[in-house]
Amino acid sequence: xxxxxxxxxxxxxxxxxxxxxxxxxxxxxxxxxxxxxxxxxxxxxxxxxxxxxxxxxxxxxxxxxxxxxxxxxxxxxxxxxxxxxxxxxxxxxxxxxxxxxxxxxxxxxxxxxxxxxxxxxxxxxxxxxxxxxxxxxxxxxxxxxxxxxxxxxxxxxxxxxxxxxxxxxxxxxxxxxxxxxxxxxxxxxxxxxxxxxxxxxxxxxxxxxxxxxxxxxxxxxxxxxxxxxxxxxxxxxxxxxxxxxxxxxxxxxxxxxxxxxxxxxxxxxxxxxxxxxxxxxxxxxxxxxxxxxxxxxxxxxxxxxxxxxxxxxxxxxxxxxxxxxxxxxxxxxxxxxx
Numbered sequence: 001x002x003x004x005x006x007x008x009x010x011x012x013x014x015x016x017x018x019x020x021x022x023x024x025x026x027x028x029x030x031x032x033x034x035x036x037x038x039x040x041x042x043x044x045x046x047x048x049x050x051x052x053x054x055x056x057x058x059x060x061x062x063x064x065x066x067x068x069x070x071x072x073x074x075x076x077x078x079x080x081x082x083x084x085x086x087x088x089x090x091x092x093x094x095x096x097x098x099x100x101x102x103x104x105x106x107x108x109x110x111x112x113x114x115x116x117x118x119x120x121x122x123x124x125x126x127x128x129x130x131x132x133x134x135x136x137x138x139x140x141x142x143x144x145x146x147x148x149x150x151x152x153x154x155x156x157x158x159x160x161x162x163x164x165x166x167x168x169x170x171x172x173x174x175x176x177x178x179x180x181x182x183x184x185x186x187x188x189x190x191x192x193x194x195x196x197x198x199x200x201x202x203x204x205x206x207x208x209x210x211x212x213x214x215x216x217x218x219x220x221x222x223x224x225x226x227x228x229x230x231x232x233x234x235x236x237x238x239x240x241x242x243x244x245x246x247x248x249x250x251x252x253x254x255x256x257x258x259x260x261x262x263x264x265x266x267x268x269x270x271x272x273x274x275x276x277x278x279x280x281x282x283x284x285x286x287x288x289x290x291x292x293x294x295x296x297x298x299x300x301x302x303x304x305x306x307x308x309x310x311x312x313x314x315x316x317x318x319x320x321x322x323x324x325x326x327x328x329x330x331x332x333x334x335x336x337x338x
Contacts, residue, residue: 004133021062022314025063026067030087037067047127071090074142077106077151087323100160121189124137138186145218183221195237222252226255234253241264254277296328296331
């Protein structure tokens with residue numbers, strides 16, 4: 001089976017020869033071609049070359065077009081991004097909104113021309129054209145809350161969520177429209193999408209605030225991609241132990257849930273067993289960086305044994321460090337093959 005066939009079979013409830021593999025390769029893409037993340041994140045040619053190298057080395061079933069994931073929409077809206085000559089990941093340098101300011105002054109960016117959106121869209125178009133028949137290629141998107149956190153600052157947004165939830169709701173509604181516009185541009189180029197929202201993960205945000213403020217705009221975005229645009233797979237990715245908000249994540253309408261390495265995989269597999277969603281489990285990237293190859297193989301087999309209690313299981317990793325030796329990821333891939 002090809003990677004795409006595996007994913008499509010799982011979505012349809014059919015058996016597969018092995019679980020799909022989706023390592024989280026972002027700044028690590030740059031290392032695979034001897035580049036810095038900052039150069040990679042601004043050059044469609046380098047992004048294309050890095051994705052081709054990622055596929056050649058890791059043969060992943062799910063590939064994401066992204067590098068500094070949470071910066072792209074914020075930059076297109078006016079935030080300044082700091083780039084580095086080192087192997088550091090680009091970061092937001094200036095914010096464009098303060099709590100309480102008029103949200104109506106913000107304008108949804110044009111993905112065809114604003115910031116680096118055109119760079120990732122062009123790279124995505126090429127990568128999907130070359131590799132999309134055999135594997136699932138997705139564009140990386142910030143979910144509404146995480147985008148708002150980059151526009152305002154995470155701490156300032158959290159305080160505003162408690163002091164002025166109405167203003168935060170307005171900002172999240174605007175952020176949702178931005179995410180929809182950028183994601184639609186990926187879909188028009190033949191890609192899928194994947195939503196990242198780790199700013200909303202417990203304990204950074206309480207379950208009550210997640211349910212009241214984050215879930216409504218997130219549900220709007222997920223349903224837009226799944227129902228309006230017909231995207232077959234819309235993952236919602238939050239890191240950390242998301243067990244306290246697992247029911248809310250399901251209520252978003254996503255059909256791909258993450259059990260990060262900090263969470264209880266057996267509990268997730270049991271809770272989600274009868275849900276029509278893919279369950280992805282992540283290997284700890286710090287473990288992958290420091291463990292021996294035999295240790296990596298043993299740990300991968302343990303996760304597979306537990307994860308495959310869920311009938312739609314996907315094996316992944318946390319965000320791979322820039323300098324992770326490729327052979328450590330290949331060791332994970334080899335266990336899947338065997």
